[in-house]
Amino acid sequence: MQSLLPKLGRLYVIAVFAFIFLPLILVLLISFSTDDYLNFPPHGWGLRYYHEVLGNANFMAGIRNSAIIAAIVMVLSLAFGLPAAYALTRLNFAGRDFLRSFVLAPLILPTIVLGLGILMIFTQLHLTATYPGLVLAHLVMTLPFTVRILQTTLGNLGTEVEQAAMTLGARPLQTFRYITLPRLVPGLVAAGAISAILSFDEVVLSLFIVGPRLTTLPVAIYRYVDERTDPMVAVLAVLLIAVSLGIVLIVERSVGFARAFGR
Amino acid sequence: MRGDLTMQDGARASTGPASASAPDTAHVTVENLTFDYGGDKPAVDGLNLGIRRGEFLGLLGPSGCGKTTTLRMVAGLIAPTSGRILVGGDDIVARPPWERNLGLVFQSYALFPHMSVAQNVAFGLRLRKLGRTEVADRVQEALRTVRLDGLGDRKPAQLSGGQQQRVAIARAIVIRPDILLLDEPLSNLDARLRDEMRFELRDIQMRTGITTLFVTHDQQEALTLCDRIAVMNGGKLEQVGTPEEIYDRPGSRFVSHFIGRANGFDCRVTGSGAAARLELNGRALPHAADLPPGPDVTAVLRPHAVELCTPDEGILQGVVHRRAFMGNALEIEVELEGGQMIFAELRPGGPGDDSARPGRAVGLTWRPEAIRVFPA
Numbered sequence: 001m002q003s004l005l006p007k008l009g010r011l012y013v014i015a016v017f018a019f020i021f022l023p024l025i026l027v028l029l030i031s032f033s034t035d036d037y038l039n040f041p042p043h044g045w046g047l048r049y050y051h052e053v054l055g056n057a058n059f060m061a062g063i064r065n066s067a068i069i070a071a072i073v074m075v076l077s078l079a080f081g082l083p084a085a086y087a088l089t090r091l092n093f094a095g096r097d098f099l100r101s102f103v104l105a106p107l108i109l110p111t112i113v114l115g116l117g118i119l120m121i122f123t124q125l126h127l128t129a130t131y132p133g134l135v136l137a138h139l140v141m142t143l144p145f146t147v148r149i150l151q152t153t154l155g156n157l158g159t160e161v162e163q164a165a166m167t168l169g170a171r172p173l174q175t176f177r178y179i180t181l182p183r184l185v186p187g188l189v190a191a192g193a194i195s196a197i198l199s200f201d202e203v204v205l206s207l208f209i210v211g212p213r214l215t216t217l218p219v220a221i222y223r224y225v226d227e228r229t230d231p232m233v234a235v236l237a238v239l240l241i242a243v244s245l246g247i248v249l250i251v252e253r254s255v256g257f258a259r260a261f262g263r
Numbered sequence: 264m265r266g267d268l269t270m271q272d273g274a275r276a277s278t279g280p281a282s283a284s285a286p287d288t289a290h291v292t293v294e295n296l297t298f299d300y301g302g303d304k305p306a307v308d309g310l311n312l313g314i315r316r317g318e319f320l321g322l323l324g325p326s327g328c329g330k331t332t333t334l335r336m337v338a339g340l341i342a343p344t345s346g347r348i349l350v351g352g353d354d355i356v357a358r359p360p361w362e363r364n365l366g367l368v369f370q371s372y373a374l375f376p377h378m379s380v381a382q383n384v385a386f387g388l389r390l391r392k393l394g395r396t397e398v399a400d401r402v403q404e405a406l407r408t409v410r411l412d413g414l415g416d417r418k419p420a421q422l423s424g425g426q427q428q429r430v431a432i433a434r435a436i437v438i439r440p441d442i443l444l445l446d447e448p449l450s451n452l453d454a455r456l457r458d459e460m461r462f463e464l465r466d467i468q469m470r471t472g473i474t475t476l477f478v479t480h481d482q483q484e485a486l487t488l489c490d491r492i493a494v495m496n497g498g499k500l501e502q503v504g505t506p507e508e509i510y511d512r513p514g515s516r517f518v519s520h521f522i523g524r525a526n527g528f529d530c531r532v533t534g535s536g537a538a539a540r541l542e543l544n545g546r547a548l549p550h551a552a553d554l555p556p557g558p559d560v561t562a563v564l565r566p567h568a569v570e571l572c573t574p575d576e577g578i579l580q581g582v583v584h585r586r587a588f589m590g591n592a593l594e595i596e597v598e599l600e601g602g603q604m605i606f607a608e609l610r611p612g613g614p615g616d617d618s619a620r621p622g623r624a625v626g627l628t629w630r631p632e633a634i635r636v637f638p639a
Binding site for chain 1: 338339340359360361362363364365366367369371373374375376377386387390391434435438444
């Protein structure tokens with residue numbers, strides 16, 4: 001009886017992961033199909049659709065745009081998020097506790113509502129289908145995560161080590177530069193990775209803002225699937241997965257996943 | 264931190280021992296220091312305290328007595344509500360911590376985890392913009408002082424608790440601080456290491472001659488280490504004195520019970536002037552102390568001052584309740600007629616040992632000067 005429960009537990013965990021990953025494996029397999037339509041198992045295997053993606057100017061532009069936007073979103077997310085997290089953890093001001101619990105609130109709103117609101121404002125400001133517009137929209141999604149992650153990291157650091165530096169002669173800026181910042185690296189890597197992945201994968205908000213002049217990869221895929229269903233979609237899906245996985249691997253290699261996301 | 268570290272002139276360069284002032288004047292003076300964060304009563308309430316140059320002063324008291332708050336005010340980590348802190352005659356209250364030239368050793372050590380041991384120790388020196396070779400020399404010297412030479416390249420996480428503590432001490436003393444502040448530095452160590460580090464800490468302080476404020480809740484630490492002890496309770500100073508004074512002549516009822524063990528008697532003072540008598544349940548107790556105004560007072564007696572005798576020779580009578588052999592001492596618990604328990608500490612095999620058997624009726628006696636009397 002006692003040995004049965006752990007075995008059942010293992011089976012259950014395997015089942016859960018199978019449920020998550022089987023569709024991905026299926027997608028990976030279909031991406032090597034040479035058929036004209038989505039079909040499993042495929043009649044022929046090959047790199048036909050990989051070549052087609054590489055030759056598709058629309059997709060290639062989407063990949064480039066998404067990558068540029070994700071990189072900018074990551075940098076800005078950290079640049080805006082770190083001071084906010086610092087203020088929320090280390091400074092005392094009226095309404096701090098309320099703001100603290102409010103940080104994740106934007107994520108509770110349906111994305112479609114956010115998108116509509118953003119669209120109405122951006123149309124007036126002529127920000128639709130521009131890089132600044134997409135970056136700003138994505139920041140709405142990524143900032144809450146960034147602030148939250150950095151808040152946790154800062155909270156876990158405590159203040160004694162910083163105080164020790166100050167008694168040794170370090171001014172506040174020196175303390176931040178030489179003591180706090182280096183100790184924040186795992187949190188910064190985690191928050192940066194989340195921001196980049198969220199931005200690169202974002203569909204709903206982007207749909208409202210993109211236009212013929214500027215589109216992102218997820219939106220391009222969405223539009224393509226709307227019209228046609230051939231194994232090209234699977235190739236694009238594999239691409240998206242590969243990018244996310246790549247970022248996660250970078251995190252794992254640089255600071256370790258467990259450390260980056262704290263306790 | 265890297266070698267190319269450049270700093271602004273934030274830290275004052277250490278000037279070594281300040282110009283000699285009169286040896287009897289205090290090096291550090293705390294005047295009317297108060298910290299009131301809006302609770303029921305101030306955490307520190309009008310504290311006055313002097314620390315002499317080169318002195319190792321213990322700030323002793325139960326948790327919540329305000330000792331750590333006092334240390335943090337001296338360090339500049341919190342601002343006092345009122346009062347002054349003078350170092351060598353200058354009021355430092357308005358100065359931020361980075362301009363106070365202090366060495367602070369935290370209970371948690373608070374080492375910089377992302378720096379090596381040597382970088383930790385060098386941190387304060389680099390902020391003072393000392394040259395490369397001088398930094399290296401002084402780091403070496405400090406690590407030698409705390410017996411950590413050769414471990415400079417390790418990260419703090421690779422060190423034992425005792426070694427981490429030594430790094431914290433080295434980091435604090437290497438800047439040649441005006442004052443060394445120790446915040447319960449031994450309480451995170453296991454018992455054996457604590458005993459070892461205790462004397463080593465004092466040894467280091469003696470060799471460097473740095474005026475030291477040592478915060479502790481452990482009376483044993485305070486008694487064995489300090490030149491003088493300041494006992495705090497409820498935000499106020501109870502008594503300042505050498506360990507002997509504090510132990511033998513406690514200045515208050517609180518001190519007598521907080522330091523060492525003490526028997527307390529609820530007594531009454533009757534009469535006044537030369538006719539004043541100290542009475543316990545109507546019985547006169549011999550005493551040598553001046554009696555405080557009564558009528559209700561507390562008489563305090565150390566267990567080792569109590570002697571056992573026959574019931575009719577005793578000042579008080581009772582029945583032995585328990586006998587505990589402690590190796591170098593014999594602890595006897597005697598129940599008085601009213602039910603109160605009195606502790607007596609005897610020498611094994613010495614006088615009274617034979618009669619100190621549970622159930623035996625005994626007398627208790629003591630020299631009159633052993634009794635201390637405080638307002639109840």
